[in-house]
Amino acid sequence: MTKFKDLNLSETTLKAIDKMGFEEATPIQAQTIPAGLEGKDIIGQAQTGTGKTTAFGVPMIEKIDTNNHTVQGLVIAPTRELAIQVSEELYKIGSGKRVGILAVYGGQDIQRQIRALKKRPHIIVGTPGRILDHINRKTLKLDSLQTLVLDEADEMLNMGFIQDIEAILSHMPAERQTLLFSATMPKQIRAIAERFMNDPVTIRVKTKEMTVSNIEQYYVKVHQRDKFDVLSRLIDVHSPELAIIFGRTKRRVDELANALSLRGYQAEGIHGDLTQAKRLTVLKRFKEGKIDVLVATDVAARGLDISGVTHVYNYDIPQDPESYVHRIGRTGRAGKEGVAITFVEPREMSYLKEVERTTKKKMSPMAAPTWDDALVGQQQAAVNELEESVAKNDLSQYKALAKGLLDQYDAEQLVAAALKLITKEPDRTPIHITNESSLPQKKDKFRSKNSSSKKPYGNRQGGRSSGGGNRSYNRDRKSNPRRKHTSQ
Ligand SMILES: Nc1ncnc2c1ncn2[C@@H]1O[C@H](COP(=O)(O)OP(=O)(O)OP(=O)(O)O)[C@@H](O)[C@H]1O
Numbered sequence: 001m002t003k004f005k006d007l008n009l010s011e012t013t014l015k016a017i018d019k020m021g022f023e024e025a026t027p028i029q030a031q032t033i034p035a036g037l038e039g040k041d042i043i044g045q046a047q048t049g050t051g052k053t054t055a056f057g058v059p060m061i062e063k064i065d066t067n068n069h070t071v072q073g074l075v076i077a078p079t080r081e082l083a084i085q086v087s088e089e090l091y092k093i094g095s096g097k098r099v100g101i102l103a104v105y106g107g108q109d110i111q112r113q114i115r116a117l118k119k120r121p122h123i124i125v126g127t128p129g130r131i132l133d134h135i136n137r138k139t140l141k142l143d144s145l146q147t148l149v150l151d152e153a154d155e156m157l158n159m160g161f162i163q164d165i166e167a168i169l170s171h172m173p174a175e176r177q178t179l180l181f182s183a184t185m186p187k188q189i190r191a192i193a194e195r196f197m198n199d200p201v202t203i204r205v206k207t208k209e210m211t212v213s214n215i216e217q218y219y220v221k222v223h224q225r226d227k228f229d230v231l232s233r234l235i236d237v238h239s240p241e242l243a244i245i246f247g248r249t250k251r252r253v254d255e256l257a258n259a260l261s262l263r264g265y266q267a268e269g270i271h272g273d274l275t276q277a278k279r280l281t282v283l284k285r286f287k288e289g290k291i292d293v294l295v296a297t298d299v300a301a302r303g304l305d306i307s308g309v310t311h312v313y314n315y316d317i318p319q320d321p322e323s324y325v326h327r328i329g330r331t332g333r334a335g336k337e338g339v340a341i342t343f344v345e346p347r348e349m350s351y352l353k354e355v356e357r358t359t360k361k362k363m364s365p366m367a368a369p370t371w372d373d374a375l376v377g378q379q380q381a382a383v384n385e386l387e388e389s390v391a392k393n394d395l396s397q398y399k400a401l402a403k404g405l406l407d408q409y410d411a412e413q414l415v416a417a418a419l420k421l422i423t424k425e426p427d428r429t430p431i432h433i434t435n436e437s438s439l440p441q442k443k444d445k446f447r448s449k450n451s452s453s454k455k456p457y458g459n460r461q462g463g464r465s466s467g468g469g470n471r472s473y474n475r476d477r478k479s480n481p482r483r484k485h486t487s488q
């Protein structure tokens, strides 16, 4: 176990890390911080939720010269929410040193960002489209850049983003340190990455499986028409603290969020067609537990760190194994436990197998719960609530009422009635969810490693659109590779 104080860090940074509550460095931090401080280019790969942000953040912050009021560090992230989250973490690491950090992303007033850029921050964290916009307006200069980080590097170098990244790279000094981080790094993408890196070291936290062991992984074989009922019952059985449900398209997400609300769950959706303000509000309400089910497209799959997410449901199986890894990685973070459940239609089993081959982890089959299972789950949740209330609440103002009732009724009858009132019995309100086409069937059962879905260029979009129903997922990020991603 490595302590941060053994990593040759400045007192101010050590203090900041201490304030963040971190005691020991995680393996990826222990391995990349020294190499980062030495100035090496790094490709860092470690499982989801294992602290990669601090792994690149610490050396980046340590190297900032706060007397030099130029942009010395740039972090590029695929979504606005992630850019905000990373900037907040860097702010904490750099708080003692007073490093100036600014997040720039689409959907936020550009004039406000321009004013903030004039205050000469040392580090910019942003999404590619908006960064490029500022470069073109000459409101962001990268001539003095020393450290570049691509968070979710494989995603950033994939088809939807590569042109913007290349354009941004052309505006920064060749002599710089480049750090790439992700939980996944397909070979073909690594090859692209190496083109603009200088003798990079690859730091991979070696584990048997690509996913963290503290996430229990299940699949449920289910026909499309039954998916929603199975989902409602699963939620009733599990009573998740916070759950994320991933759907394949924006329409799917809207319909699921509405349908869940109709059945009495506190659910809201997040996807790229919402305004930025709405996206942020939904996420905030989810973090605060005001809603407990977040329905999302892959816009929420990467990097987001929301504590308390106990369950991830893949309502639609993702097409890429990488997407699966990131989606389920929204739970089981920082050593916590999590459960991931993936719905698979009978004809999509080959996708499940491909995910298992990539992650080197088998999912356990789970039977779809019955209505009675759901009722038992909800009754248990009511019992827990009642017990908690007995333990926690000051009930003195209710005791006289209780006595009165007990004089009149049988105790068992009374408690049963109270439990019935608290129990959210499984709801059968009719709902409508539009059918999406299943993923196209794979012919070659055991595809080679160079299979099409992993190719950075070309096939990815083709593969998706051939599924018909995937179109709006594409639009989510890839339909216009030049500009569109800020509207994910
Ligand atoms: N050394 C540490 N000790 C304890 N907790 C830590 C440590 N480093 C990071 N964390 C916490 O772990 C959580 C996950 O960190 P982070 O978001 O950086 O993971 P990640 O590896 O980037 O995951 P992803 O692949 O999903 O982006 C955060 O809540 C962070 O505060």
Ligand SMILES: [Mg+2]
Binding pocket: 052, 053, 151, 303
């Ligand atoms: Mg991350």
